Amino acid sequence: MPYVKRILSGWAEALLPVAAVALALLIGAGMLLALGADPLKAYSAMLQGAAGSVSGITQTLVKATPLLLVGLGITIAFRGGVINIGGEGQLIVGALAATAMALAFPEWPGVILLPLALAAGVAGGAAWGGVPGVLKARLGVNEILSTIMMNQIAIQLSNYLLRGPMIDPAEIARGTQIAQSAQLPQQVWLIRLVPRTLLNGGAIIAVVMAVLVYIFLWRTTIGYRIRAVGLNAEAARYAGIRVPVYQALALVLGGAFAGLAGAVEVLGVQHRMLEGLSGGYGFSGIVAALFGKLHPLGVIPASILFGGLLVGADKMQRAVQVPSALIGALQGLVVLFVVSSDIWARYRARRRQTYG
Amino acid sequence: MGELFTLPVLLGIAYSGVRLATPYLYAALGEMFAQRSGVLNLGVEGIMLMGAYTGFFVGMTTGNLWLGLLSAALVGLLMGLLMAFISVTLQAEQGISGIGLHLFGLGLSSLLFKKTFGGVESISGFQPVKIPLLGDLPLVGEVFFNHSVLVYGAFLLVPLAAWVLNRTTLGLRIRAVGQNPEAADSLGVSVAGVRYFTVSLGGVLAGVAGASLSIALINLFQENMTNGQGFIAVALVYFGSWSPLGVLAGALLFSFVNALQLWIQVKGINLPSDVAVMMPYVLTIAALTFAVRRARQPAALTKPFARGES
Numbered sequence: 001m002p003y004v005k006r007i008l009s010g011w012a013e014a015l016l017p018v019a020a021v022a023l024a025l026l027i028g029a030g031m032l033l034a035l036g037a038d039p040l041k042a043y044s045a046m047l048q049g050a051a052g053s054v055s056g057i058t059q060t061l062v063k064a065t066p067l068l069l070v071g072l073g074i075t076i077a078f079r080g081g082v083i084n085i086g087g088e089g090q091l092i093v094g095a096l097a098a099t100a101m102a103l104a105f106p107e108w109p110g111v112i113l114l115p116l117a118l119a120a121g122v123a124g125g126a127a128w129g130g131v132p133g134v135l136k137a138r139l140g141v142n143e144i145l146s147t148i149m150m151n152q153i154a155i156q157l158s159n160y161l162l163r164g165p166m167i168d169p170a171e172i173a174r175g176t177q178i179a180q181s182a183q184l185p186q187q188v189w190l191i192r193l194v195p196r197t198l199l200n201g202g203a204i205i206a207v208v209m210a211v212l213v214y215i216f217l218w219r220t221t222i223g224y225r226i227r228a229v230g231l232n233a234e235a236a237r238y239a240g241i242r243v244p245v246y247q248a249l250a251l252v253l254g255g256a257f258a259g260l261a262g263a264v265e266v267l268g269v270q271h272r273m274l275e276g277l278s279g280g281y282g283f284s285g286i287v288a289a290l291f292g293k294l295h296p297l298g299v300i301p302a303s304i305l306f307g308g309l310l311v312g313a314d315k316m317q318r319a320v321q322v323p324s325a326l327i328g329a330l331q332g333l334v335v336l337f338v339v340s341s342d343i344w345a346r347y348r349a350r351r352r353q354t355y356g
Numbered sequence: 357m358g359e360l361f362t363l364p365v366l367l368g369i370a371y372s373g374v375r376l377a378t379p380y381l382y383a384a385l386g387e388m389f390a391q392r393s394g395v396l397n398l399g400v401e402g403i404m405l406m407g408a409y410t411g412f413f414v415g416m417t418t419g420n421l422w423l424g425l426l427s428a429a430l431v432g433l434l435m436g437l438l439m440a441f442i443s444v445t446l447q448a449e450q451g452i453s454g455i456g457l458h459l460f461g462l463g464l465s466s467l468l469f470k471k472t473f474g475g476v477e478s479i480s481g482f483q484p485v486k487i488p489l490l491g492d493l494p495l496v497g498e499v500f501f502n503h504s505v506l507v508y509g510a511f512l513l514v515p516l517a518a519w520v521l522n523r524t525t526l527g528l529r530i531r532a533v534g535q536n537p538e539a540a541d542s543l544g545v546s547v548a549g550v551r552y553f554t555v556s557l558g559g560v561l562a563g564v565a566g567a568s569l570s571i572a573l574i575n576l577f578q579e580n581m582t583n584g585q586g587f588i589a590v591a592l593v594y595f596g597s598w599s600p601l602g603v604l605a606g607a608l609l610f611s612f613v614n615a616l617q618l619w620i621q622v623k624g625i626n627l628p629s630d631v632a633v634m635m636p637y638v639l640t641i642a643a644l645t646f647a648v649r650r651a652r653q654p655a656a657l658t659k660p661f662a663r664g665e666s
Binding site: 148163164287290325327342343 | 588
């Protein structure tokens with residue numbers, strides 16, 4: 001029977017995040033009741049909105065795309081033992097860079113300009129993650145705090161650029177002064193997968209990236225070293241791995257994926273850069289990565305789930321008049337529960353060690 | 357910029373600099389106690405938001421600001437206890453659980469605000485109280501001794517925190533638990549007990565910090581109104597090398613930059629306001645970079661303690 005038992009406990013561990021979401025939704029139901037709303041009605045509206053129609057499902061996948069990309073970056077960073085909270089800022093800078101690239105050469109053909117715009121997004125995000133990375137590697141600056149500060153700086157940078165140098169000339173001409181860039185040339189738009197919806201080629205890019213990140217982390221030397229540093233920095237150092245270099249690399253790669261998310265959001269969904277483009281993907285991506293147990297392939301279903309929650313929240317807001325901010329609070333609870341549930345895994349690991 | 361160097365402008369900036377140090381002081385001093393005992397509470401921002409909302413809501417509905425302040429402290433206590441339970445009892449990763457607590461506080465305060473108010477309303481908050489005699493001193497009186505009670509409280513907290521930390525048994529225990537929990541444990545100090553106390557205290561002070569914004573300094577509530585000040589407060593503890601005086605210096609530096617930044621925004625000179633708003637955050641990164649050089653971080657910071665494990 002020990003074999004069966006092991007399989008069962010393996011399942012139990014995999015199901016912990018699911019239990020965390022269930023618990024968060026249960027507490028959410030309590031909050032809904034306290035606010036005088038019918039939880040069943042609210043949650044069925046949410047489900048209906050996220051998965052009840054073709055447009056709902058495509059909307060869910062559209063939201064899942066940046067979550068998956070950001071979540072992959074978070075996965076690499078956390079696996080490398082660095083806590084990257086800077087997804088939000090990295091995404092914004094990636095989006096700005098992709099926009100700038102596409103607008104700089106509007107005459108170039110799409111086959112050249114599209115990859116260049118995507119690459120600019122990756123580079124922008126990587127640079128934004130690189131600053132905390134280098135500061136950590138060189139000077140030991142706490143990356144949690146520096147990435148948070150980089151978020152705030154990115155938001156201000158974006159506000160400045162979109163109100164000044166990058167503002168759509170049409171906005172100035174009309175005198176409306178909405179803080180957004182001009183529309184990108186059509187040839188750089190990512191293809192739409194389902195007509196008359198926002199679902200675009202970015203979703204495919206994201207899934208391919210998930211597979212690539214899996215191969216990178218588990219089948220390449222660099223990926224192995226990043227994981228080794230994250231598992232036990234001391235041991236990695238004794239094994240001759242240059243710990244700071246790989247910590248910085250983990251932050252740079254984390255930024256690169258968030259930057260790609262920003263580029264995809266601009267090239268695939270909005271077709272221009274605008275204020276509030278991200279709307280919290282940087283933080284929701286952390287939730288998705290944790291829910292996916294920091295496994296690149298696990299982040300795929302996780303980002304679909306949280307994409308669905310974001311889409312469903314709007315529907316819920318209309319159905320029972322409870323602000324969609326509820327979902328933000330529930331995401332926080334999911335993080336708390338998932339992180340707390342680690343104690344079970346540790347407890348079981350210790351028991352295995354002791355009793356074989 | 358020439359305008360900056362006139363007496364009224366400088367006095368005005370100094371006055372608001374002192375004033376704006378308030379939330380930083382409450383939040384960072386509370387966080388300092390938590391970190392000195394070995395717990396990094398990154399959820400300060402979320403607790404501040406809940407404190408700001410609660411103080412505003414209760415102050416608005418009852419008309420009693422003190423009741424608002426007390427409720428904010430109570431909500432802070434509850435969230436602090438939650439953080440303590442997660443980081444001490446469940447030994448969860450502290451950085452990530454703090455982010456979870458922040459998201460929770462951000463979401464819940466926005467939710468409640470939209471449900472109960474819907475739009476921005478302002479409250480008549482704690483009024484400045486001029487201190488007799490001192491308040492009449494030229495220059496100094498104007499800058500330092502004409503503030504609301506919560507501002508005075510924040511500055512009085514600095515010597516109090518220093519005294520508790522360095523001159524009392526409780527302070528000794530806090531430092532011991534943060535420096536060497538195994539040794540403290542073997543001497544019969546309850547590591548968990550001390551950490552529960554400090555993290556809860558940090559929660560209470562973060563709640564008060566939030567309320568100081570919504571019912572004493574800005575006198576309104578907005579979604580995400582703290583705008584990173586809670587995270588800056590955590591950074592200030594690093595910057596201040598885990599000492600109350602260091603935290604005071606950092607808080608003043610930041611609040612003066614903030615005051616200057618606000619003045620630049622109002623004047624709209626030379627510098628785009630977005631760039632001015634960036635200043636405190638850029639300064640935080642610079643400050644963290646320099647703080648590392650002379651850092652004397654509590655040895656057990658972010659390390660959960662379980663008897664007989666190491």
